[in-house]
Amino acid sequence: MAIIADKGSETSNVKAGDLTNLLNGKTKTWPDGKAVKVVLRDPSSPDMELVLRRVLNMTADQARALIQSHSGQFVVAESDEAVLRMVSSTHGAIGIVDLYSLTKDVNVVKIDGKLPFDSGYLLKGN
Amino acid sequence: MLAETKKRIAVVCLSLLLGVSAGMAKEAVAAKHAAQSATLPLTTKSPEARQLAEKAVSLYVDYVRQTDAIDLLHKALKLDPQFAMGHELLAQISLDSAEQVSEQKKAFELRSHASSSERTLIEWYQDASDHKLISAITKMNDLLSQYPQDKRVVWTTTWWLMTQAQYERALAVYAKSGINDSPGLLNNMAYNLADLRRYDEAFDFMDQYVKAIPGDPNPQDSYAEILRLAGQFDKAIEHYQAALAIDPKYYSSQFGIADTYSLMGDQARARKEYEIGFRKFPLAELQQILWQTREATTYVREGDYKGANQAFRAIAIYSHARHISEVESDTYRQMAMYQRNPKVALTLLDKADAALAEGKNSTQTTIQQEAAQIQRVRVELAIRTGQMDAAHSGVEALSKMADSSGDKLIEQAYEGSAGAVLMSELKYEEAVAHLEGDTDNPLSLQLLKEAYQKTGNKAAAKRTSDTLAGMNDPTIEQAMVVPAFRKCYQDPACSGSLKNASVDHMHLL
Numbered sequence: 001m002a003i004i005a006d007k008g009s010e011t012s013n014v015k016a017g018d019l020t021n022l023l024n025g026k027t028k029t030w031p032d033g034k035a036v037k038v039v040l041r042d043p044s045s046p047d048m049e050l051v052l053r054r055v056l057n058m059t060a061d062q063a064r065a066l067i068q069s070h071s072g073q074f075v076v077a078e079s080d081e082a083v084l085r086m087v088s089s090t091h092g093a094i095g096i097v098d099l100y101s102l103t104k105d106v107n108v109v110k111i112d113g114k115l116p117f118d119s120g121y122l123l124k125g126n
Numbered sequence: 127m128l129a130e131t132k133k134r135i136a137v138v139c140l141s142l143l144l145g146v147s148a149g150m151a152k153e154a155v156a157a158k159h160a161a162q163s164a165t166l167p168l169t170t171k172s173p174e175a176r177q178l179a180e181k182a183v184s185l186y187v188d189y190v191r192q193t194d195a196i197d198l199l200h201k202a203l204k205l206d207p208q209f210a211m212g213h214e215l216l217a218q219i220s221l222d223s224a225e226q227v228s229e230q231k232k233a234f235e236l237r238s239h240a241s242s243s244e245r246t247l248i249e250w251y252q253d254a255s256d257h258k259l260i261s262a263i264t265k266m267n268d269l270l271s272q273y274p275q276d277k278r279v280v281w282t283t284t285w286w287l288m289t290q291a292q293y294e295r296a297l298a299v300y301a302k303s304g305i306n307d308s309p310g311l312l313n314n315m316a317y318n319l320a321d322l323r324r325y326d327e328a329f330d331f332m333d334q335y336v337k338a339i340p341g342d343p344n345p346q347d348s349y350a351e352i353l354r355l356a357g358q359f360d361k362a363i364e365h366y367q368a369a370l371a372i373d374p375k376y377y378s379s380q381f382g383i384a385d386t387y388s389l390m391g392d393q394a395r396a397r398k399e400y401e402i403g404f405r406k407f408p409l410a411e412l413q414q415i416l417w418q419t420r421e422a423t424t425y426v427r428e429g430d431y432k433g434a435n436q437a438f439r440a441i442a443i444y445s446h447a448r449h450i451s452e453v454e455s456d457t458y459r460q461m462a463m464y465q466r467n468p469k470v471a472l473t474l475l476d477k478a479d480a481a482l483a484e485g486k487n488s489t490q491t492t493i494q495q496e497a498a499q500i501q502r503v504r505v506e507l508a509i510r511t512g513q514m515d516a517a518h519s520g521v522e523a524l525s526k527m528a529d530s531s532g533d534k535l536i537e538q539a540y541e542g543s544a545g546a547v548l549m550s551e552l553k554y555e556e557a558v559a560h561l562e563g564d565t566d567n568p569l570s571l572q573l574l575k576e577a578y579q580k581t582g583n584k585a586a587a588k589r590t591s592d593t594l595a596g597m598n599d600p601t602i603e604q605a606m607v608v609p610a611f612r613k614c615y616q617d618p619a620c621s622g623s624l625k626n627a628s629v630d631h632m633h634l635l
Contacts, residue, residue, distance in 0.1 A: 002260075100287065100295050103271070104264045117259050119528040119540055124563075 001047055001123035002099040002116045004087050004106040011094075013110040016122055020055050022094060025070040034092035039075045039083045041096070043067070051096055054122055096123075165276045166247070166269075169240045170202070170209040178202035179212050186219050187281050187310035190344045193410065195219055210236040211244045214251060221410035223450055224487035230255060243272055247282070254286065255491050257531045270299065277308045284314050290534055291566070293318040309338040313348050323596070325356040343369035343376040350382055355598050359390045377407035381417045385600040391609065393424040400424075415441060415453055419460070420600050426464050427605045434464065446481065452488040452496050455481035459500050460602045468511050475504055491533065498527050498539040505543040506569070509550045517547050538563060542570040549573050554580040565590075568597055568607035591615060 003019065005011055010032065014022070021027040028036055041048045043063035052058045058066070067074040077083045080101035087095040088105035095106075099116040102108065114121040168176045178198045186195035199216045203209055210233050217229035230252065237248045250265035266283055273279040280303045287296040296318045305311055316331035332352060336345040350365035363386055369379035384399035400421040404414070422437035438461045445454035458478035465471035478500045485493055505520035524540040541563030548557035554577045561577060564570035571594045578587035595615045597608050 098295070099260070100263055100290070100292050101267065102260060102263045103267045108260055115260065117531075117533075117537070119525050119537060 001051055002097055002102055003109040003111060003123070004084070004095045004097060004102070005109050006088055006091055006093055007105065007107055008091055009094075009107055009109075011109055012107065013113055016055070016112050019111055019122075023051075023055055025066060025073055028073065030092055036073060037075065037090055037093040038073060039077055039086045039090075039093055039095035040067070041080070041083065042076060042078075047098055048096070051123060164273050166243055166273050166279050167241050168209075168211050169244055170206045170212065172202075172206040172209070175202040175205040175209050175212060178205070179209070179215060182219075183215065183278055187278070188308065188313075188339070189342055190310075190313070190347075192219055192221065196221065208236050208239050210240040210248060214244075214248050218251070221412045223412060223452065223489075223492075227487060227489050230489070243269060247279075250286075255489055257491060257494070257533050259533075275303050275305060277305055277311065280305060281308070281310055281314060284311065284318070288314070288318055288321070291321075293321045307338075309335055309342075309345070312338060313345070316348065316352055320352045320355050323593070325352065328352050328356075341372065343373040343379065346372065347376065347379045347382060350379065350386075354382070354386050354389065357596055357598055359386050362386050375407070377403055377409065377413075380407065381420070384417070385420055388420065388424050388427060388600055389598050389604075391427070393428045396424050397421055411448065411450070412453075415445065415450070419457065423460075423600065423602050423605050426602060427609065431464060431466065435461065442477075442481075449484075449486040450488075451481050451484045451486040452492045455479070455496050455500070459496070459503055462503050462507070463602055464606060468507055471503075471507050475500055475507070494527065494531050495533060495535045498524060498531075498533075498536040501527070502539040502543045506546060509546055514547070514550070517543075517550070521547055538567065542567055545570055545573060545577075549577060552580075558583075565593070568594060568601075568603045568611075571597070572607050572611060 003014070009030075011030065018027065022036060023038060025038075030036060043049070043052060044060040048063070049060060052060065052063050056063065067076060075086060077086055077095075080097040083095040083097050084101065084103055084106055087093040088103075094109070099108075108115060111122045116123070168179050170176050170179070179202045182195040182198035182202070185191040185198065196216065196219060199212055199219075202212045203216065206212065213229045213236060214233035217226050217233055220226045220229060233248050234252045237245045240248065246265050246269045250262050250269065253259070253262035253265060266286060269279055270283050280299060284296040284299050287293075287299065297315060300311055300315050303311075312331050312335040316328040316335065319325070319328035319331065329349075329352070332345065332349040336349060339345060346365045346369035350362045350369065353359075353365060354362035363383055366379040366382045366386070369376050369382075380403040381400065384396050384403060386396075387393075387399055388396035400417055403417065409417075418437070418441050422434055422441060425431070425434035425437055438457050442454050442457040442461075445451075445457060455478045458474045458481060462471040462474035462478065465474065479497075482488075482493060482496055482500070488496075501520055501524050505517050505524070508514070508517035508520060521540070521544050524536070524543050528537045528540040541560045545557045545559075545561035545564065546569075548554075548560060557577045558574065558581060561570045561574040565574065571590060575587050575590040575594060578584075578590060594608065595612050597604055
């Protein structure tokens, strides 16, 4: 799985702890003041379950409740293509997609300095 | 009901965020239609060269007539030596490793003569070869978005995804393309399904493939191979024979029969069938070596290590003489795997490293992948001999190789090695996390089954046992693990210690 941001984003790396705060809604703005918009797939999809388990230690139901309580900050998209479209066209958006869905329209964000194919990458496996 | 509600919410959110209007939708539909009808151009100054290349692609993709396709590409490139995509196609389907390397280089150097979309494809494959996988993926998706229904692009994409073990994704790309009249894609999808062990669906695709080109031997040959993977050996042989009845020169079916007898446990018959194939058919070098290696493996299957040494050594000597370094190296690595004497195994691994260091006629990717495979065997050897410092150093080296390469095979070698070390240290929970990253390898799968048992995950242990018992690839790893495992797996009276017999055998070699 890959964390993606729009091409204009200055964020090329996040620490795992910061990623947790982005995905649990605690971090609401980027350092430059832009609002954080989190674009996700359905929390019960197998890929998202992996992310929820490793980053948030949450079940799909808990994640759904979180999304509902932060409706302005979270968006659920129906496909990786939709996540990519939304992130690429929204300043301040961050999304999660299968890394084989990546397109040139987004930037890949490292986690703890590691890219998806690096060993020890937090979101390896699907 | 719940799923429908969630879907509706998602669509609404998407529309709000993108501000999609009816007018925009119309433009999008028009653009989509244009993309759907588009086909990837083949840019060459020679119309005849283009025609030859198109025919070559069809012969290769739909009929798997690789040698004929290669001949046509050679002719096309004679007509236009600056035909970049012609060089790329040849790089991808050549049976000569030196040619694969030189043609990829030419394609990349000549890409300025090609269209923008052909350049994207050439750069995608160059990136893949250079282990720049994120860049390769973005180029693949860029090309696919331009030509979502082009048979060549869809076939190339699904094929590459298959090499990356992205079987589900390959199936999704195919489904989205809407293509249903491409024999090559039917064949490709059946293999994807077989890799996912969804054999019934794979057989459905095979039935369609046979129907699409009934007078061609390849559908029968592919059907046979998938039946063999599913463990239906007798039916597999029938289909291989059907392919040979259609075309008596269809050599891969002859070798398929040999492979099948080997997997059935009849090594003498298997060797007889391999020899018939070698006598009857002139083969390209890499194919000759592939089936000679399979024949050598028959000796390992019956525990005749002297016979195996003789057969493998002959392949290594030949590969050395022909300057095919990666093949020579891999042959020594395979020999090292079944040696009883660790010192002999170590000497063979040194030879494997030395051959690889020569790096003749090998791509950087294959050199790195082979280096990782050798390192993995070194780790396994260190575990067997109780040299845990060496085992840890080997895992550390593999971790660095995996980090710097981003290559799936190297990553799997790392995960398998790390898992094996942790298993030997009785750290089962940690071992599971690593071994789950190498489930195509019977050696790791056997350890994983044991790790699940030790951690009380009975369902996963059972599932893993079923998978392992059902592995029918004619590889050295399969030969070393699966037959012994299967004997015990099929015998309810077999004790737990006996069920792990092949692991013990491996570790005591």
